[in-house]
Amino acid sequence: MPETADQPPIAPDHAGDHAPAHTPQDHAEVYSFLGPSGTFTEAALAQVPQAKGKHWRSVNNVGEALGDVVAGRSVAAMIAIENSIEGGVSVAQDALATIPDLRIVGEYLVPVNFVLVARPGTRLSDVKVINAHPVAYAQCHLWLDANLPAHGHLPSSSNVAAAASLLDGSPADAAIAPPGIIDHHDLEVLAENIGDNPNAVTRFVLVSRGTAIPAPTGADKTSIIAELPDDRPGSLLDLLEQFSTRGVNLSLIESRPIGDSLGRYRFVIDADGHISDERVADALLGLRRFSPAVIFLGSYPRADGRHVDYDHRYRDEVFTEAREWLKGLTAPPGE
Numbered sequence: 108m109p110e111t112a113d114q115p116p117i118a119p120d121h122a123g124d125h126a127p128a129h130t131p132q133d134h135a136e137v138y139s140f141l142g143p144s145g146t147f148t149e150a151a152l153a154q155v156p157q158a159k160g161k162h163w164r165s166v167n168n169v170g171e172a173l174g175d176v177v178a179g180r181s182v183a184a185m186i187a188i189e190n191s192i193e194g195g196v197s198v199a200q201d202a203l204a205t206i207p208d209l210r211i212v213g214e215y216l217v218p219v220n221f222v223l224v225a226r227p228g229t230r231l232s233d234v235k236v237i238n239a240h241p242v243a244y245a246q247c248h249l250w251l252d253a254n255l256p257a258h259g260h261l262p263s264s265s266n267v268a269a270a271a272s273l274l275d276g277s278p279a280d281a282a283i284a285p286p287g288i289i290d291h292h293d294l295e296v297l298a299e300n301i302g303d304n305p306n307a308v309t310r311f312v313l314v315s316r317g318t319a320i321p322a323p324t325g326a327d328k329t330s331i332i333a334e335l336p337d338d339r340p341g342s343l344l345d346l347l348e349q350f351s352t353r354g355v356n357l358s359l360i361e362s363r364p365i366g367d368s369l370g371r372y373r374f375v376i377d378a379d380g381h382i383s384d385e386r387v388a389d390a391l392l393g394l395r396r397f398s399p400a401v402i403f404l405g406s407y408p409r410a411d412g413r414h415v416d417y418d419h420r421y422r423d424e425v426f427t428e429a430r431e432w433l434k435g436l437t438a439p440p441g442e
């Protein structure tokens with residue numbers, strides 16, 4: 108069972124499948140996720156085969172989830188990293204940039220859509236304050252601006268926590284929550300499908316520490332965070348060239364403030380391919396030579412399973428042949 112004994116699970120039975128009833132002593136048996144039970148994060152964890160039957164520890168925020176991994180309370184934590192409407196989840200990107208030795212070992216996609224719920228008897232016109240997770244709130248702007256233009260926002264640690272708090276003294280009048288919420292809480296739906304885009308998807312990553320890099324599958328992704336060397340024209344172009352000259356496609360590049368002074372940024376990058384691919388390894392070597400700080404976050408199978416296509420000039424054999432050629436040129440005569 109997930110540790111949220113006070114919250115009845117609203118997710119399908121996956122969460123409790125064969126799970127031990129007590130908190131296990133062995134951290135390898137524990138997975139941390141943003142709770143309480145019923146969150147999209149829990150739905151992402153339900154996609155992890157090795158987490159089935161293990162203890163799922165419900166936590167209140169990304170920092171707590173990663174803190175569990177660092178302190179050895181859990182073997183891995185599931186965190187939201189990117190949303191198709193809102194973009195990168197900055198708290199997650201910043202945590203991965205600053206907490207040492209974390210590794211992404213898998214990614215998972217969860218379609219997200221939202222309902223507006225309230226205590227029974229509430230009318231839409233009664234709603235003044237809405238409780239919602241900031242990332243969920245940001246995905247419902249169009250509906251909120253059109254229907255409740257004067258509302259106030261009370262941030263919550265998760266969507267399920269937002270909804271549950273309405274029955275537990277919250278000063279809010281309504282909450283943004285996953286559609287299944289009313290099956291387990293005495294709440295009424297005031298509006299359905301309030302997300303700005305019905306096809307919204309959140310990308311989650313499973314983060315661990317001290318674990319082996321997952322084997323290459325041919326449909327992999329490599330996540331990196333890198334800083335630019337100095338404040339000179341063209342350094343971002345130089346960074347991008349490390350990838351383009353090796354035929355490596357980038358599926359994500361976002362800047363985040365480093366935080367030490369205005370205008371200093373680090374770049375969060377997802378590259379197609381695995382660190383064991385010659386072209387990706389060579390791009391990382393180039394990046395390492397050029398950037399003052401490179402964090403390798405991991406190589407792992409893509410959630411969409413899409414095979415990585417690249418020009419034949421960047422095949423492993425081409426790199427190997429070129430290296431052998433160079434070795435031959437510098438070998439002592441007669442060898």
Ligand SMILES: O=C(O)C(=O)C[C@]1(C(=O)O)C=C[C@@H](O)C=C1
Pocket residue numbers: 141145146147148149187190196219240242243264265266267309
């Ligand atoms: O997992 C949940 O249900 C959450 O409330 C968190 C979270 C997030 O952190 O991005 C997850 C997915 C949605 O995009 C909105 C919120």
